[in-house]
Amino acid sequence: MATAEARAKELENHHNDCLVQLSNPNIATMKEDVLYHFSLSTSTHNFPAMFGDVKFVCVGGSPSRMNSFINYVAVELGLGRPGDEYPNICAGTDRYAMYKVGPVLSVSHGMGIPSIAIMLHELIKLLYHARCSNVTIIRIGTSGGIGLEPGSVVITRQAVDACFKAEFEQLVLGKRVVRSTDLDEQLVQELLQCSVDLSEFTTVVGNTMCTLDFYEGVLMCLCCRARSSGWCPLLLHGEGQAGLFASCPRCGHQKHRDGIFSLCCHVQYVWPPSGRGVCHPPGPTAGGPDQQPTRGAGRVPTETTAAGGLLH
């Protein structure tokens, strides 16, 4: 709670200092900004009224998971009861789903960096148009993993690419741009403390590999290497790595560009690579593996909100 109180104090002291900023000055001069993939527009929706109080944005791949998450957080915040229904703010599109309760926004982002990139781009413009301040964004999701028990939660400190480099490479205007993938250390420690307080599942802080191909980039890489060369070469390269996923680096670099208070920290459920030629995650009837990261990530908005008196 001490960390949560410190954050709440910080929010109070610097409320107006940490408005969400954009690096593109042209946005401010536009008469209308259409957030197409959210089916929202500044000319048809009142962003400050709808989103001005947002302090936490929790994002994940699956729309139904983000719906479950908003239900969980609503109960934790005392703003709802189990089973309550929340409208999808992006009901006009099937690209993403968005739910809100109190200061928490829950948004789906699909699979892969390009999909989360579109969502983050429009999300940060949404927060800017809504004049939000001191916003924390947390990604929750699932991943493969090595050297950890299935069901462990990984809080990502840094994302690495398919070559284990801690950088996010992007082509902008046809030119190669490399950005940092470091995530917010204070948020990492807060999430870790939440997990210690819960004492319900194993949580580690580690790095997460992110590739552009779930099968050939992440899983086939792991398994084929394991089959052909044993695990050693991968573990040698991968020392300190914990999760393996497909949407990380984009969050890290965004932090440094837009003045978000603490942009992103990944909390991931780890499932193990199988010993067979092809890895596969749990079967279609195995049920959702997302309760642990949901509970872990849900604690930060819950504790900070309670400590900071953010609810009106």
Place this chain on the structure above:
Amino acid sequence: MATAEARAKELENHHNDCLVQLSNPNIATMKEDVLYHFSLSTSTHNFPAMFGDVKFVCVGGSPSRMNSFINYVAVELGLGRPGDEYPNICAGTDRYAMYKVGPVLSVSHGMGIPSIAIMLHELIKLLYHARCSNVTIIRIGTSGGIGLEPGSVVITRQAVDACFKAEFEQLVLGKRVVRSTDLDEQLVQELLQCSVDLSEFTTVVGNTMCTLDFYEGVLMCLCCRARSSGWCPLLLHGEGQAGLFASCPRCGHQKHRDGIFSLCCHVQYVWPPSGRGVCHPPGPTAGGPDQQPTRGAGRVPTETTAAGGLLH
């Protein structure tokens, strides 16, 4: 119709020669193959019975668009009436949606290469397990574009990356692998002929740029370059390019790996970059721009099916 009849004849002559193949021999030895993101498994679903007659797979980003498409094709094939409902075969997950009518499968793939890559990976395994033969896959969707009237349909001959290179680069086992992005020329010509027969909208054959970032890779690239340097540099590089999108190259390379009869051809609605600092597609209330590509792509399965007597 001549081309459709030729294809139908070819299907008849080589029915058993063109079974869908996989390049990974380990799949054949697995007791169970879980297609996790479809929520389907070879141990819980009878793939040959469910999908053995599939000859055409039409894919697109949006689940609701692919639902509309299956309705359209069902009417065209005489297998359904407008407004009929079709069950989502992937109802156990919210990652993708899948619908089927007669020999046509309609599948959503989300946004971006990683998302379509996961879908294609599992789709081709599905077709393999179902013992399908002579399968044609067509992507339908929307894109930006230059030098074309809004509403034009682009049939993609070749996909190029953010540097205008006609290649798909991937990291497999940590190593750089480059694959071709050429698409099937026969299918390109068939689609073009269908459009000529329809005579309802402008259709061109061209190349399509695909990047990993919808905003900074495609749109911002176009607009910032236009603002800072005029359109000339881009047009110089982009001579012969028509569409600009985010899921192309993956389809091209897959064709050469898995023995699919004709894997993929893109049919895209083009909307223009605006003259402002930031491009944006039609507003959230502008309605769906997808009817033209739907009609164009729908003609291939319709005509071929009718000519080949594929319906039982």
